[in-house]
Amino acid sequence: EIILEIYTEWRGGEHAWAVGFLFSDDCEAQLKTEENINYILLNPIDKEGKMRYSVNCKNDVYELIVLACHEVSHLSSNYHNEEYAGIFTDLMKKVLGRAKEIFQEVKGVK
Numbered sequence: 001e002i003i004l005e006i007y008t009e010w011r012g013g014e015h016a017w018a019v020g021f022l023f024s025d026d027c028e029a030q031l032k033t034e035e036n037i038n039y040i041l042l043n044p045i046d047k048e049g050k051m052r053y054s055v056n057c058k059n060d061v062y063e064l065i066v067l068a069c070h071e072v073s074h075l076s077s078n079y080h081n082e083e084y085a086g087i088f089t090d091l092m093k094k095v096l097g098r099a100k101e102i103f104q105e106v107k108g109v110k
Contacts, residue, residue, distance in 0.1 A: 002102050003068040004040075006094050007075065011087075015075060028052075031071040040071050055106050065102060069095055 004017060015038055022030050022041035032039045042064075046052045053060040069091050077084035095102070 002098065002105060003065065003072050003091070003095055006098065007072045007091055010091070010094060011076065029067040029071050031074040038075060040068065042067065055109065058103075061103060061106050065095060065099070066092070 073088040
């Protein structure tokens with residue numbers, strides 16, 4: 001949610017969105033748009049059927065942040081091209097500037 005807020009503050013616009021799960025052997029996360037709603041989907045299970053992430057693990061939280069930035073960046077570009085790379089890079093810089101806030105939010109969710 002914070003990453004989408006940062007993106008919207010920076011890029012403008014309004015985005016109807018929801019979060020959910022994706023179960024796949026080869027996809028960790030995905031942005032899917034249906035009926036003008038952007039679904040940010042996360043695959044919480046690894047190939048062995050175990051939980052992929054823990055909010056108690058700092059590296060897992062970092063990975064979730066990067067995945068969220070990756071998928072939110074697709075709101076501006078469907079393809080992995082130079083435009084997308086620039087948006088992703090700039091969003092990551094903005095998000096890293098608020099990393100402490102994000103970690104505090106994650107701690108509050110536990």
